[in-house]
Amino acid sequence: MKILGNIVWLIFGGFGIAVEYFISSLLLMITIIGIPFGIATMRLGILALWPFGSHIVDKPQDSGCLNMIMNVLWFFVGGFWIALTHLGFGLLLCITIVGFPWGKMHFRLMRLALAPFGKEIVNNDF
16 A cells, blocks of 8 residues: 555656655755755655655764754755745645645654654664
8 A cells, every 4th residue: 555655656747756855855965055954855755655665763873963053054054945835735645635645745744854853764664
């Protein structure tokens, strides 16, 4: 069922969201300062390609308050706008009962897009 959900996800918007993530990742990686943000965006893009069958867990806090500082910077650099994209697609898909699982996935990705540092994506397939 996860494979079918991921295929439908790709056809109806998942590919577009992933392209948005990959383009922003490349733009962020142009500068040395933007590389950590670009890596976080690349992880989000990979998750946006195949989101069903994975979940997000908190990483153990071993870097002090660095994750919090990076999340605050991320929010102002681009996280807010990416989260708005997910919110718009999520609301649009939740209008119908059929699109509800995909809308719910956008809301899950929106939560991660607001604060990606300190999170880890775990695949449930194995």
